[in-house]
Amino acid sequence: MLDDRKAAILRAVVSEYIKTAQPVGSSHIAASPGIGVSSATVRGEMVHLESEGYLVQPHTSAGRVPTEKGYRFFVDQLGGVGRLGAAQRMQVREFFASAHGEIEYVLEKTSRLLAQLTGWTALVVEPPADSSVIRAAQIVDMGGSTALAVLVLSNGVVEKYPIELPSELDCSVIGEASARLAARVIGKHPRSLSSSSAFGERLEGDRPDSSPGPLSSAGGDRSSSEGSAAGGEGAAAKQSSRTTGRGSISTAEDLVDAVCFAIGCGEGSAESGQVFVGGASQMAAAFDAVETVREVLGILEQHLVVVTLLRDVLDRGLSVAIGVEEHGLEPLAACSVVVAPYEVEGKPSGTVGVLGPTRMDYPRALAAVSVVGEQLSERWKDAGRSGSGSRSGNDGGVRAVESE
Amino acid sequence: MLDDRKAAILRAVVSEYIKTAQPVGSSHIAASPGIGVSSATVRGEMVHLESEGYLVQPHTSAGRVPTEKGYRFFVDQLGGVGRLGAAQRMQVREFFASAHGEIEYVLEKTSRLLAQLTGWTALVVEPPADSSVIRAAQIVDMGGSTALAVLVLSNGVVEKYPIELPSELDCSVIGEASARLAARVIGKHPRSLSSSSAFGERLEGDRPDSSPGPLSSAGGDRSSSEGSAAGGEGAAAKQSSRTTGRGSISTAEDLVDAVCFAIGCGEGSAESGQVFVGGASQMAAAFDAVETVREVLGILEQHLVVVTLLRDVLDRGLSVAIGVEEHGLEPLAACSVVVAPYEVEGKPSGTVGVLGPTRMDYPRALAAVSVVGEQLSERWKDAGRSGSGSRSGNDGGVRAVESE
DNA sequence: CTCTGGCACTCGATCTTACCGAGTGCCAGA
DNA sequence: TCTGGCACTCGGTAAGATCGAGTGCCAGAG
Numbered sequence: 001m002l003d004d005r006k007a008a009i010l011r012a013v014v015s016e017y018i019k020t021a022q023p024v025g026s027s028h029i030a031a032s033p034g035i036g037v038s039s040a041t042v043r044g045e046m047v048h049l050e051s052e053g054y055l056v057q058p059h060t061s062a063g064r065v066p067t068e069k070g071y072r073f074f075v076d077q078l079g080g081v082g083r084l085g086a087a088q089r090m091q092v093r094e095f096f097a098s099a100h101g102e103i104e105y106v107l108e109k110t111s112r113l114l115a116q117l118t119g120w121t122a123l124v125v126e127p128p129a130d131s132s133v134i135r136a137a138q139i140v141d142m143g144g145s146t147a148l149a150v151l152v153l154s155n156g157v158v159e160k161y162p163i164e165l166p167s168e169l170d171c172s173v174i175g176e177a178s179a180r181l182a183a184r185v186i187g188k189h190p191r192s193l194s195s196s197s198a199f200g201e202r203l204e205g206d207r208p209d210s211s212p213g214p215l216s217s218a219g220g221d222r223s224s225s226e227g228s229a230a231g232g233e234g235a236a237a238k239q240s241s242r243t244t245g246r247g248s249i250s251t252a253e254d255l256v257d258a259v260c261f262a263i264g265c266g267e268g269s270a271e272s273g274q275v276f277v278g279g280a281s282q283m284a285a286a287f288d289a290v291e292t293v294r295e296v297l298g299i300l301e302q303h304l305v306v307v308t309l310l311r312d313v314l315d316r317g318l319s320v321a322i323g324v325e326e327h328g329l330e331p332l333a334a335c336s337v338v339v340a341p342y343e344v345e346g347k348p349s350g351t352v353g354v355l356g357p358t359r360m361d362y363p364r365a366l367a368a369v370s371v372v373g374e375q376l377s378e379r380w381k382d383a384g385r386s387g388s389g390s391r392s393g394n395d396g397g398v399r400a401v402e403s404e
Numbered sequence: 405m406l407d408d409r410k411a412a413i414l415r416a417v418v419s420e421y422i423k424t425a426q427p428v429g430s431s432h433i434a435a436s437p438g439i440g441v442s443s444a445t446v447r448g449e450m451v452h453l454e455s456e457g458y459l460v461q462p463h464t465s466a467g468r469v470p471t472e473k474g475y476r477f478f479v480d481q482l483g484g485v486g487r488l489g490a491a492q493r494m495q496v497r498e499f500f501a502s503a504h505g506e507i508e509y510v511l512e513k514t515s516r517l518l519a520q521l522t523g524w525t526a527l528v529v530e531p532p533a534d535s536s537v538i539r540a541a542q543i544v545d546m547g548g549s550t551a552l553a554v555l556v557l558s559n560g561v562v563e564k565y566p567i568e569l570p571s572e573l574d575c576s577v578i579g580e581a582s583a584r585l586a587a588r589v590i591g592k593h594p595r596s597l598s599s600s601s602a603f604g605e606r607l608e609g610d611r612p613d614s615s616p617g618p619l620s621s622a623g624g625d626r627s628s629s630e631g632s633a634a635g636g637e638g639a640a641a642k643q644s645s646r647t648t649g650r651g652s653i654s655t656a657e658d659l660v661d662a663v664c665f666a667i668g669c670g671e672g673s674a675e676s677g678q679v680f681v682g683g684a685s686q687m688a689a690a691f692d693a694v695e696t697v698r699e700v701l702g703i704l705e706q707h708l709v710v711v712t713l714l715r716d717v718l719d720r721g722l723s724v725a726i727g728v729e730e731h732g733l734e735p736l737a738a739c740s741v742v743v744a745p746y747e748v749e750g751k752p753s754g755t756v757g758v759l760g761p762t763r764m765d766y767p768r769a770l771a772a773v774s775v776v777g778e779q780l781s782e783r784w785k786d787a788g789r790s791g792s793g794s795r796s797g798n799d800g801g802v803r804a805v806e807s808e
Numbered sequence: 809c810t811c812t813g814g815c816a817c818t819c820g821a822t823c824t825t826a827c828c829g830a831g832t833g834c835c836a837g838a
Numbered sequence: 839t840c841t842g843g844c845a846c847t848c849g850g851t852a853a854g855a856t857c858g859a860g861t862g863c864c865a866g867a868g
Contacts, residue, residue, distance in 0.1 A: 025831050038841050043832070061831050061847045102552075102564050112705075136544040140556045148506075150556055152544045158554055158562050160506050280684065281701030290688050293697060297685030301516075429860050442812050447861070465818045465860050 023063030068323035082363025103156040115279025117368040120356035122278040127349030130191035139178040177252035193264035275303040295331035338365040340373035344380040427467030472727040486767025507560040519683025521772040524760035526682040531753030534595035543582040581656035597668035679707040699735035742769040744777035748784040
């Protein structure tokens with residue numbers, strides 16, 4: 001589609017622009033290595049590249065800037081995956097050798113690591129509950145008319161489901177229910193309980209306005225007023241059906257059913273996977289328009305949007321989404337996303353990603369994101385245990401060669 | 405210290421500046437209600453106010469701007485607590501009537517609410533674990549050589565402690581340990597286990613080299629490199645000793661000891677109380693210097709710093725900390741913090757706060773923060789249950805009168 | 809003694825103009 | 839087909855020029 005010379009010129013323009021954030025002129029390109037022609041020739045080629053939509057001029061007599069199409073071509077054909085520098089490889093290795101602890105803790109730290117590696121904002125999404133299996137379950141009487149169902153998943157995540165009891169149940173009922181619950185759900189996938197619990201449907205019938213299904217915009221929430229900040233994220237949807245069906249719990253079995261139903265609906269803590277945002281402050285370095293920063297941060301506050309964004313990109317088989325054309329979020333018009341999946345127990349589960357301006361260093365971001373993704377997969381490969389894994393020395397997936 | 409007229413003028417200057425963010429001139433003041441004198445007179449008074457440090461001129465022939473001392477006087481003597489508008493009262497009432505669910509969920513939502521009420525960034529700190537009592541405890545075998553101790557606290561928080569087992573213990577040992585753990589810790593304060601736990605003192609198994617003393621900095625942590633983002637927050641301290649002493653766990657009792665020790669040290673998930681930051685994007689609206697935004701966001705990423713900040717301010721008996729002089733954080737030089745405590749089960753536990761530019765609307769922020777604090781206290785007044793509380797209609801502590 | 813209107817003065821913000829130079833498009837010659 | 843040359847464009851910056859909000863001070867009124 002593009003002959004070699006044009007491609008080389010495009011690559012040079014992109015690389016230079018990534019570095020300087022300034023429109024780049026023909027003479028710079030002519031001077032860069034690999035281009036054996038004069039600036040006049042480069043200019044000629046640039047005219048072509050521009051007419052085909054790979055470059056634009058902010059105005060006459062300015063250098064050229066890559067378009068989203070230009071970046072896309074660069075990423076697909078020219079950039080490759082890039083490599084991390086030695087220091088960064090080291091950093092990754094040390095990090096994964098020493099990062100012990102619960103899954104959330106590790107993921108949060110990972111988001112910081114990734115932010116530091118790339119210089120931009122990092123996004124790490126927790127594996128959704130349905131990729132794990134229930135390891136333990138218990139119902140705890142919290143006093144009053146409340147109980148808390150606690151689930152431990154095989155990946156180390158703990159989910160909580162607040163249960164409202166219609167009346168003071170006897171302690172022994174709760175105890176019995178707890179035991180029955182454990183017997184019934186251990187070893188199963190939490191989300192699979194939705195359908196398997198016959199009682200669920202019964203309950204659902206009892207509740208006219210039950211589970212409006214996440215992502216549906218439920219009712220008259222505070223009218224999303226001015227602040228884009230607090231508006232979005234399906235706040236409404238979650239806020240409503242947060243307590244479990246209170247239809248007719250009287251026996252232990254009823255209680256277990258109710259809990260199973262709640263679990264199946266995923267009404268508990270681990271909605272669709274928590275998001276950890278690292279290095280949000282770096283966003284402020286990406287743009288000089290304070291308004292842009294505001295908009296981007298606004299999006300980052302809407303975790304559901306972020307999760308969806310990453311998942312969408314991945315679902316479409318992409319690892320890079322450049323500009324609003326490809327990711328679809330207006331406020332992120334000047335941004336691109338680079339993502340990679342990671343696996344837990346061998347199954348694709350979570351995602352890691354980097355959010356930066358469209359003029360970010362894609363090869364580097366790709367490298368960082370994929371290394372981190374691999375390392376995370378490595379950590380939770382065998383069993384979904386929560387802690388440790390003292391694989392030092394071996395930095396397995398860290399395929400890191402010197403960067404340019 | 406300041407005669408009535410000076411005070412009135414100072415009040416007018418502060419109010420005006422809060423509204424417009426522009427230096428305010430004598431004629432504006434003279435025109436505002438409550439000032440019955442000419443601009444010349446106002447000017448004269450302003451000279452005094454300036455010489456005493458309540459006001460400054462950005463440059464000759466500009467209006468005056470309040471100094472931190474000026475704000476302080478305003479807050480202490482002039483501003484009062486302020487009142488929320490009817491719409492906002494409504495919003496708070498609806499929010500607390502409908503916000504069900506786990507404590508973390510409610511607190512996160514609360515931070516958004518507060519951000520929306522004030523227009524600035526809101527900070528909500530989870531109650532520390534030691535203000536609650538353990539309601540349930542269990543040790544879950546996670547496969548491999550890992551186990552997870554799960555604690556349910558009376559305030560609805562669930563803590564997790566990853567435990568590394570030296571060798572494959574028999575399942576029954578874990579089961580027994582789990583039962584013993586429950587018997588031993590239920591009803592106690594988690595942090596009280598540190599000393600009361602016989603682990604350090606004694607208990608049957610004499611353990612020669614037990615307890616390698618967590619909190620000792622274990623490894624060569626990544627050298628806190630450049631990025632201020634990922635640097636701070638005592639990352640090192642936490643990262644290292646994240647797994648419990650693995651000295652010589654062989655019996656169930658050993659295991660229980662180890663877990664108790666870990667709990668006592670607070671090595672688990674609920675470090676010193678999670679922080680929920682709401683409306684961070686609003687920070688970008690507060691300043692037009694992108695660099696300032698970056699610095700402030702950088703601080704917000706360091707949760708430990710935020711917790712400490714809020715706690716410090718509260719400990720000093722303040723509810724407002726104006727400027728770096730009073731809160732001590734250089735990067736927040738242009739910011740003030742307004743805080744209020746909230747109670748769980750009658751004891752002061754968490755804090756809510758608002759972070760804004762020094763020229764924020766203190767009365768409004770104070771009103772919002774205290775109302776929200778009261779409402780949170782109200783919610784968890786009786787029992788530290790996790791969910792619900794359908795007190796609608798009654799908007800208890802929402803003492804809200806029309807604002808200016 | 810205090811307050812007020814008046815007045816000269818200051819100085820940042822804004823606008824105008826001029827200029828510079830990076831970068832372009834085009835063209836004639838190698 | 840490539841290259842050096844050349845006229846041209848136009849954003850960015852610097853230098854005045856201007857405007858006006860706001861000040862300090864002072865003399866006169868209350």
